[in-house]
Amino acid sequence: MTIPNNAVEAANTRIYIDPGHGGSDPGASANGLQEKDVTLDIALKTRDILNEQYSGHTIKLSRTSDVTKSLDTRTNEANNWGANFFVSIHINSGGATGYESYTWNGNYDNKERTNAIRNTIHNETVDQTGFTDRGKKQSNLHVLRESSAPAILTENGFIDNTTDADKLKNDADLEEIAQGHADGIARALGLPAK
Numbered sequence: 001m002t003i004p005n006n007a008v009e010a011a012n013t014r015i016y017i018d019p020g021h022g023g024s025d026p027g028a029s030a031n032g033l034q035e036k037d038v039t040l041d042i043a044l045k046t047r048d049i050l051n052e053q054y055s056g057h058t059i060k061l062s063r064t065s066d067v068t069k070s071l072d073t074r075t076n077e078a079n080n081w082g083a084n085f086f087v088s089i090h091i092n093s094g095g096a097t098g099y100e101s102y103t104w105n106g107n108y109d110n111k112e113r114t115n116a117i118r119n120t121i122h123n124e125t126v127d128q129t130g131f132t133d134r135g136k137k138q139s140n141l142h143v144l145r146e147s148s149a150p151a152i153l154t155e156n157g158f159i160d161n162t163t164d165a166d167k168l169k170n171d172a173d174l175e176e177i178a179q180g181h182a183d184g185i186a187r188a189l190g191l192p193a194k
Contacts, residue, residue: 013057013189016083019043020090023068028093031165035091038168042089045178054191075146086151088143092158098132102153104145105138114150121184128180
């Protein structure tokens with residue numbers, strides 16, 4: 001499956017946005033926050049910004065509320081829908097600070113394209129948020145490995161770092177994270193501005 005490289009081809013770009021965790025799986029918790037709530041907020045904001053500021057795409061979210069959804073269900077849904085791009089949004093934990101992003105560490109046909117898309121989104125998000133850049137990484141994660149489309153996973157700050165957590169509690173900061181994701185996705189996938 002190829003990603004359109006220009007606005008003419010982009011007319012039907014299908015973007016699958018996956019807010020990590022949800023329902024009975026809260027993800028990481030600290031500083032009065034649960035990862036599942038913050039990822040959903042960022043994902044909904046990213047969807048809204050893409051729809052308000054760009055054209056040439058359709059968006060599907062793995063969830064739009066606090067529901068439990070398996071990793072298999074998420075990737076199967078995206079693959080069956082014919083997604084052109086998959087982004088899974090997460091919040092980190094472990095006491096450090098900053099932003100990092102992942103692509104699958106395996107060998108696959110669209111690896112170069114996937115990394116190029118990720119690099120654009122990564123740089124936009126770091127620029128928009130001022131998060132410490134923890135780097136562009138690779139890992140053997142289900143959503144990255146099992147997605148037919150180019151797939152990335154973003155880790156947006158550390159929930160157990162008080163400075164990052166304060167950002168994740170602030171609506172304006174969440175808007176910046178979402179704007180970085182949206183602008184990066186639009187640039188990487190060639191979506192025209194409205």
